[in-house]
């Protein structure tokens with residue numbers, strides 16, 4: 230069995246519609262690494278993520294997460310594996326009419342055993358740890374504010390705190406900053422990197438532009454048309470490699486050149502700053 234937290238071997242996925250979303254993807258991620266996966270819309274990022282927690286099954290290949298063979302796991306094994314896999318996505322998924330802390334509490338393992346109503350219905354240690362997690366994401370002052378009154382960036386930070394309640398070993402974040410402004414995006418990335426380091430948490434985050442990946446990730450994997458076309462440390466990534474990711478195949482509504490040019494400008498600005 231593999232030492233890697235994530236071990237994807239020759240994974241291919243063709244949907245019933247005939248779309249080949251993933252082509253022979255192999256990747257290994259060790260414990261505690263913060264990895265960004267970049268690629269245009271439609272390049273297969275979400276499909277890959279969904280294979281990692283068993284929401285989609287492969288056409289061929291193998292998916293191992295935390296030593297569980299996800300694509301042949303029983304329902305029970307999958308449930309057990311998912312307890313250790315946090316999931317963060319673009320739309321935050323908070324319940325708007327309850328407070329931030331109640332949302333965070335709903336992520337605690339105890340809440341799997343039945344619905345709870347109000348902060349007081351959770352054990353004290355859960356309440357303490359919910360507050361601690363809110364503090365880690367810089368949201369302790371907003372604990373008792375209704376979630377639907379928070380900004381997008383604040384909501385995403387609460388969603389991260391909620392996910393941390395389950396003490397995950399892997400955090401999958403699918404476009405967590407796609408609807409956020411640049412400053413909130415950077416905050417979210419900083420938090421993900423920090424928790425990755427503090428807790429040896431393996432983080433895989435998808436982004437469709439490269440700037441944030443260059444700034445925060447330890448490793449960048451580029452997908453193009455379902456294939457891995459780049460896998461390197463940010464320091465080693467240059468113009469040519471960025472172009473690899475953004476060239477060619479793209480849906481008509483995506484301005485590939487603009488994205489590639491923007492990414493290259495960001496890359497050069499970062500290299501000049503260093």
Ligand SMILES: Nc1ncnc2c1ncn2[C@@H]1O[C@H](COP(=O)(O)OP(=O)(O)O)[C@@H](O)[C@H]1O
Pocket residue numbers: 244245246248249250268269270271272273274275276277
């Ligand atoms: N359930 C599905 N059925 C058919 N095609 C799908 C399905 N999910 C995704 N696809 C297709 O697979 C490709 C990759 O999609 P996706 O993984 O969502 O890309 P990304 O997250 O990089 O934008 C796209 O062409 C998309 O239309």
Ligand SMILES: [Mg+2]
Pocket residue numbers: 274275276403404
């Ligand atoms: Mg996606």
